[in-house]
Amino acid sequence: METVIGLEVHAQLLTRSKMFCGCPTTFGAPPNSQTCPVCQGMPGVLPVVNRRAVELGIRAALAFDCRVNAACRFARKHYYYPDMPKNYQITQYEEPLAEDGHLEIEVDGASRTIGIQRLHLEEDVGKLLHEGTLETAQASLVDYNRSGVPLMETVSRPDLRSAEEAAAYLKAFRAVLVFLGVSNGNMEEGSLRCDANVSLRPRGSRELGTKVEIKNMNSFRSVKQALEFEVRRQAEALAAGERIVQETRLWDADRGYTRAMRSKEYAHDYRYFPEPDLVPLTIDRAWIEEIRAGLPELPRQRRARFVTQYGLPPYDAEILTQSRALAEYFEAAVREFPQPKVVSNWVMSELLRELGADDEQAIRSSPVTPARLAGLLVLIEDGTISGKIAKEVFEKMRRGGEDARAIVGREGLTQVADEAALGRVIDQVLARSPRAIEDYKRGKTAAAKALVGQVMKATGGKANPGIVNRLLEEKLSKI
Amino acid sequence: MITREEVLHIARLARLELSDTELERMREQLNSILTYIDRLRALDVTGVEPTSHAVPLVNVMRDDEVVPPFPQDEMLRNAPDRVGEFFRVPRIIEG
Amino acid sequence: MTGTPIHELTEAYRRSESTPTAATEAFLARIARLDGELGAYLTVTREQALRAAADADARYRAGKPLGPLDGAPLVYKDVLCTRGVTTTCGSRMLEGFVPPYDATVIARLTAAGAVMLGKGNMDEFAMGSSTEHSAFKPTRNPWDLTRVPGGSSGGPAAAVAAGLAAGGLGTDTGGSIRQPAAFCGVVGLKPTYGRVSRYGLVAFGSSLDHIGPFARDVTDAALLLRAIAGADPRDATCLTAPVPDYAAALAPGVQGLRLGLPDEYFIEGMDAEVERTVRTAVDVLRGLGATVERISLPATPHALATYYVIAPAEASSNLARYDGVKYGLRVAGAKDLVEMSSRTRAVGFGAEVKRRIMLGTYVLSSGYYEAYYGRAQKVRTLVRRDFDAAFGRVDLIVAPMTPNVAFKHGEKEDPLSMYLNDVFAVPADMTGLPAISVPCGFSAEGLPIGLQFIGKALDEASVLRAAYAYEQATPWRARRPSPA
Structure with a gap:
C-alpha cells in the first residue's frame, strides 16, 4: 500500500497587533487581559484588517512560489464552540490570498517537491482550559487572549508519502517562515500547529483512499510518531478486511496512539458567505514587487550560494543556513577572516556547542561576535596562539565578552x-x-611524539608545535 | 416544501431548541416565506455579478499598531458565569 | 419647548431664552407623564442627561457652545451601544447587557454636546415593522394609541413625534427608520451605506444596516446627519468622502430638479388615500418648479424577496454570538454546553428573531446557498442597475414611503403580510442609496402619510434639499399629535 499524507499548517503571523483589532499578541499574559470588544465578539463591533498580516502572508506566498491572487476576500465560517466568541471565524474560503505553490523537502539525501494548494489568512480562537480532561470536565474555562491573533493556514497537496516526509515538510516549512520573519514557528506556544489527512491506497492507484484527519500533534516528534501510528493502524485495518471510517482522530502523545474524537457533534455545515463587514483586497503587481524586493534570501537559495561562493561542503552549508542569524553570523565573520572553511569549522564546532543553529536570539546576542571570532582566528593564523589554546580562549570569550587579544595578553597565553x-x-x-x-635511535618514531608531548607539557601548551618539532629533530640527529 | 426533519436539522445548526408546536409552526411559516422567495427562481441571472457590498470599496486596512486592550474586569463584567479571570462554560462534551 | 425642532431650541439657548437643563427637565417630565402609555423608552438616563445638560448650560453661559446640537435632548434606538448604559436591542437575550464602549455615532453626538435622554424601544434586534416584537413592551403610535408606530425604530420615532425627545437616532435595514417616520409623522433619513459608521450598531444585516436621524423637520435631520457622518477607522465599510454642511445647502429649492416617479411604487392593494396624498405631494413639487417624469424600476417586485434572503442570512450569522457564554442571558440547569446554548437561545429570542435565524440558516446551508443567497446577491445587482439607469435620467426619485398608514396592534399576525409593508423601503437598503421620509399629509382618520425621496449615492444634499422645499411649502409639520 502507498501512504498519502497532506498537511494543514497554521502559523501565527509575527505582528504586533491582532488580525482585526489593535490588541497586542503577547504570549503568556493573564487570562482575558489582552482583549477588547472586537476580539471578544461583543455586540456592535466590526473587524478591520491588519495590513502587516496581509504583507506577511504575501511574503510567505512568494517564498513558496505561490500565485498571489489579484483579488481576495474574507468569509465567515460558522460553527459553535465557546473558544470562538462570534461563533463564526473570519477566514478566507473561495478567494484565498494565494494558491499553487511548492516546497522542497529532503529525506535521506533525496529531495522532493511538495505542492502547496492554498495559503490563506484567518483569525485564531481563544483558549479553553478543562477542569480535568475534555471528556470528563464538568466545566471549562475560557481565555480570549488568543482570540483574533492572525494566522496563516497553508494546505499542502497530498504529496507526502511517509511520516518522515511529513516531518521533513513541517521542518522545512518552519525554517522558511522563521527565516522570513513571518512567524516565530514556536510549536510549544502554539505559534505553529499542524493537522494531517492520512489515507492509504494500492500502489499505482491514482484514486485517494478514505482519509482520516489527525489533530493534536504539537511537536515534530508527535507529527512523526502520530503519522507512523496512523499509517500502521490503517494498514492493519485494511489487511484485516476492515473499512476505514472518515473521521477525526486525536494524537495522544502520552499513550502513543490516535483515537477517534468522541463527539456527538452534528455534521459540519459551515455556511460560508462573504464577510460583509470587510471589503475585498486587491493585490496589484506593484505591491507584490515591493514585498518581493524586501524579501531576504531564502534558506535554500542561501544554501546553494554558500556552496558555490565559499566552496563549503553541502553539509556545512546546510547547517549554516538553519537560521538567518546564523547565516549572517558566518558571513560577517568571513568578511573579516576570509577563510570560509576555517570559519565554518569554528562556527559549527565551537559556536554551536552551546546554542541551537536556529536560536536566532542567542546567536545574535552571543558575546563571541563575528568580529571577535575573526580576531581569534587571526591569532591562530599568525602563530600567536595554538589551535588548542584558541579553544580555551573561545570559552573565555563566551563567558566574559572580551576579545581574544585581550584574553591572550592578560593570561600570557x-x-x-x-x-x-x-x-633550553x-x-x-x-x-x-x-x-x-x-x-x-632504534627506529621507534613514536618516541619522538612522546618527547614533543613532554615539551608541550613543560611549556603549558604554549610552545609552537612546528618549532618544537624542528628543534627536537635537529637535536636528536646530533646525539 | 421544507420538511419537519429539515426544520429540525436547521434548528440544530442554529442552536435553537424548538418545542413540537414551535417546530410545526415554524415549518408552516418558513414554507410560506420560502414560497414567496421562490419567485426569484423565475429570474434569469445568468452572467450577472453578485453584489455583496453596496459600496465599491477595496483594500481598507489598518496599520499594525497596538492599542491598549480593555481592562480585564471590564471585559469580564457581562459574563453570566465567571471564575476569577475566566469565563466558565458547562461541560462541552454532550452528556 | 418639547414641541420645537432642535435648531429653534438651541437658538433659544443662544439667546438665553432657555437652557439645556430647562429643556431636558421639560422632556424628562413629559416622558414621566406620557411614556407609561406610549412605551417609547426602554431606559431613561435621567441623571446622566441632567449632568450633560448642566455642562451644556455652562458652555452657553460662557458663550462657547460646541455647535448647533449642543444641549439637544435626544433619544437613541436601543440597538446602539452606549458605554455604561444598558443596551438590550429589545431582547431578553441582552437584558442587563452594559457595553464597555460607545458606538461611533454616540461618541460623535456626545462630543457635539447632545444630551441623551434614554434608549428607544424597538422590535427585537431590529426585526419587525411595528415595534410589537420588543421583548419588553410594545410602543404605541402617538396619533392613535391603538395603532403601531411602525418599526423597527418605533420607540425613537414615537418619542420624537410625541415630544418626548427633540430628535434621535434610528437604524434602517429594511425601512426601519423611514417606515416609522412615515407612520409617526416625523422626518426620517437613511443615509448612503457607508456614509455613517456602523461601529457600535448591534448588527442585524451587516450589508444593509444603516444609522440615521429622526427629526421634527428637515433642517434638524441635516444637522444630525452632519454630526454623525464621515470616515471611521473602526468601520472598514465606512466612506471617507468629505461631509458637506447639509443644513447650509437646503435653501435652493427644487426649481429645475428632475424627479422620477416609479410605476412600480404604485401597486395593487395599496391604500387609495395614501396614493392620492402622494400624487398630490408630487403636484406640489411640480408647482415648485421640479420636472416630474414616470420611470420604471422593473426589479422592484423582486427586491423584497431578495431582502428576505440576504437580511436573514446575515442575521443568522450575526446573532450566532448570543450563546450564553460571554454576556447576556444564560439559562440555568443545562447539563452541557449545547443544551445551555440551545435553551438560552430558545428562551432569549422571540418568535420573529427565531424565524429569521431559521430562514437565514436554511438559505446558507449546504446545498441551498447558490439557489438562495447566491441568487439573491445577483438579483441585488439587478435592483442596483435599475437605479443606475434611472439616475441617468433623473436627479431624484420620489415615491410613497409605505403602501398604507399605521395599522392596528395585532393586525398583522402573519409574518409575510408584515414583511410586505416594507416593499417601498427595501430597495434603498439593498442599493445603499440615501432616502428620506417626510410628512406629506394625513388620512381621513388623522394618521400621517410619508413621502419618500431616494437620491444618488452620497447625494444626501439633494435628498434633503427636495424634502426641505416640500416641507417649507406645506403645513404638515405644524400638526402634532396630542397623546393622553
Missing part, C-alpha cells in the same frame, strides 16, 4: 616561539629521557 628558550626546555627534557632517546 602567547605561543612560545623563542628558539633559544625552547632549545628541549635540552632539559632530553636530559631526563635517555630511554626515549634509545628507542628513537
Whole structure:
C-alpha cells in the first residue's frame, strides 16, 4: 500500500497587533487581559484588517512560489464552540490570498517537491482550559487572549508519502517562515500547529483512499510518531478486511496512539458567505514587487550560494543556513577572516556547542561576535596562539565578552616561539629521557611524539608545535 | 416544501431548541416565506455579478499598531458565569 | 419647548431664552407623564442627561457652545451601544447587557454636546415593522394609541413625534427608520451605506444596516446627519468622502430638479388615500418648479424577496454570538454546553428573531446557498442597475414611503403580510442609496402619510434639499399629535 499524507499548517503571523483589532499578541499574559470588544465578539463591533498580516502572508506566498491572487476576500465560517466568541471565524474560503505553490523537502539525501494548494489568512480562537480532561470536565474555562491573533493556514497537496516526509515538510516549512520573519514557528506556544489527512491506497492507484484527519500533534516528534501510528493502524485495518471510517482522530502523545474524537457533534455545515463587514483586497503587481524586493534570501537559495561562493561542503552549508542569524553570523565573520572553511569549522564546532543553529536570539546576542571570532582566528593564523589554546580562549570569550587579544595578553597565553628558550626546555627534557632517546635511535618514531608531548607539557601548551618539532629533530640527529 | 426533519436539522445548526408546536409552526411559516422567495427562481441571472457590498470599496486596512486592550474586569463584567479571570462554560462534551 | 425642532431650541439657548437643563427637565417630565402609555423608552438616563445638560448650560453661559446640537435632548434606538448604559436591542437575550464602549455615532453626538435622554424601544434586534416584537413592551403610535408606530425604530420615532425627545437616532435595514417616520409623522433619513459608521450598531444585516436621524423637520435631520457622518477607522465599510454642511445647502429649492416617479411604487392593494396624498405631494413639487417624469424600476417586485434572503442570512450569522457564554442571558440547569446554548437561545429570542435565524440558516446551508443567497446577491445587482439607469435620467426619485398608514396592534399576525409593508423601503437598503421620509399629509382618520425621496449615492444634499422645499411649502409639520 502507498501512504498519502497532506498537511494543514497554521502559523501565527509575527505582528504586533491582532488580525482585526489593535490588541497586542503577547504570549503568556493573564487570562482575558489582552482583549477588547472586537476580539471578544461583543455586540456592535466590526473587524478591520491588519495590513502587516496581509504583507506577511504575501511574503510567505512568494517564498513558496505561490500565485498571489489579484483579488481576495474574507468569509465567515460558522460553527459553535465557546473558544470562538462570534461563533463564526473570519477566514478566507473561495478567494484565498494565494494558491499553487511548492516546497522542497529532503529525506535521506533525496529531495522532493511538495505542492502547496492554498495559503490563506484567518483569525485564531481563544483558549479553553478543562477542569480535568475534555471528556470528563464538568466545566471549562475560557481565555480570549488568543482570540483574533492572525494566522496563516497553508494546505499542502497530498504529496507526502511517509511520516518522515511529513516531518521533513513541517521542518522545512518552519525554517522558511522563521527565516522570513513571518512567524516565530514556536510549536510549544502554539505559534505553529499542524493537522494531517492520512489515507492509504494500492500502489499505482491514482484514486485517494478514505482519509482520516489527525489533530493534536504539537511537536515534530508527535507529527512523526502520530503519522507512523496512523499509517500502521490503517494498514492493519485494511489487511484485516476492515473499512476505514472518515473521521477525526486525536494524537495522544502520552499513550502513543490516535483515537477517534468522541463527539456527538452534528455534521459540519459551515455556511460560508462573504464577510460583509470587510471589503475585498486587491493585490496589484506593484505591491507584490515591493514585498518581493524586501524579501531576504531564502534558506535554500542561501544554501546553494554558500556552496558555490565559499566552496563549503553541502553539509556545512546546510547547517549554516538553519537560521538567518546564523547565516549572517558566518558571513560577517568571513568578511573579516576570509577563510570560509576555517570559519565554518569554528562556527559549527565551537559556536554551536552551546546554542541551537536556529536560536536566532542567542546567536545574535552571543558575546563571541563575528568580529571577535575573526580576531581569534587571526591569532591562530599568525602563530600567536595554538589551535588548542584558541579553544580555551573561545570559552573565555563566551563567558566574559572580551576579545581574544585581550584574553591572550592578560593570561600570557602567547605561543612560545623563542628558539633559544625552547632549545633550553628541549635540552632539559632530553636530559631526563635517555630511554626515549634509545628507542628513537632504534627506529621507534613514536618516541619522538612522546618527547614533543613532554615539551608541550613543560611549556603549558604554549610552545609552537612546528618549532618544537624542528628543534627536537635537529637535536636528536646530533646525539 | 421544507420538511419537519429539515426544520429540525436547521434548528440544530442554529442552536435553537424548538418545542413540537414551535417546530410545526415554524415549518408552516418558513414554507410560506420560502414560497414567496421562490419567485426569484423565475429570474434569469445568468452572467450577472453578485453584489455583496453596496459600496465599491477595496483594500481598507489598518496599520499594525497596538492599542491598549480593555481592562480585564471590564471585559469580564457581562459574563453570566465567571471564575476569577475566566469565563466558565458547562461541560462541552454532550452528556 | 418639547414641541420645537432642535435648531429653534438651541437658538433659544443662544439667546438665553432657555437652557439645556430647562429643556431636558421639560422632556424628562413629559416622558414621566406620557411614556407609561406610549412605551417609547426602554431606559431613561435621567441623571446622566441632567449632568450633560448642566455642562451644556455652562458652555452657553460662557458663550462657547460646541455647535448647533449642543444641549439637544435626544433619544437613541436601543440597538446602539452606549458605554455604561444598558443596551438590550429589545431582547431578553441582552437584558442587563452594559457595553464597555460607545458606538461611533454616540461618541460623535456626545462630543457635539447632545444630551441623551434614554434608549428607544424597538422590535427585537431590529426585526419587525411595528415595534410589537420588543421583548419588553410594545410602543404605541402617538396619533392613535391603538395603532403601531411602525418599526423597527418605533420607540425613537414615537418619542420624537410625541415630544418626548427633540430628535434621535434610528437604524434602517429594511425601512426601519423611514417606515416609522412615515407612520409617526416625523422626518426620517437613511443615509448612503457607508456614509455613517456602523461601529457600535448591534448588527442585524451587516450589508444593509444603516444609522440615521429622526427629526421634527428637515433642517434638524441635516444637522444630525452632519454630526454623525464621515470616515471611521473602526468601520472598514465606512466612506471617507468629505461631509458637506447639509443644513447650509437646503435653501435652493427644487426649481429645475428632475424627479422620477416609479410605476412600480404604485401597486395593487395599496391604500387609495395614501396614493392620492402622494400624487398630490408630487403636484406640489411640480408647482415648485421640479420636472416630474414616470420611470420604471422593473426589479422592484423582486427586491423584497431578495431582502428576505440576504437580511436573514446575515442575521443568522450575526446573532450566532448570543450563546450564553460571554454576556447576556444564560439559562440555568443545562447539563452541557449545547443544551445551555440551545435553551438560552430558545428562551432569549422571540418568535420573529427565531424565524429569521431559521430562514437565514436554511438559505446558507449546504446545498441551498447558490439557489438562495447566491441568487439573491445577483438579483441585488439587478435592483442596483435599475437605479443606475434611472439616475441617468433623473436627479431624484420620489415615491410613497409605505403602501398604507399605521395599522392596528395585532393586525398583522402573519409574518409575510408584515414583511410586505416594507416593499417601498427595501430597495434603498439593498442599493445603499440615501432616502428620506417626510410628512406629506394625513388620512381621513388623522394618521400621517410619508413621502419618500431616494437620491444618488452620497447625494444626501439633494435628498434633503427636495424634502426641505416640500416641507417649507406645506403645513404638515405644524400638526402634532396630542397623546393622553
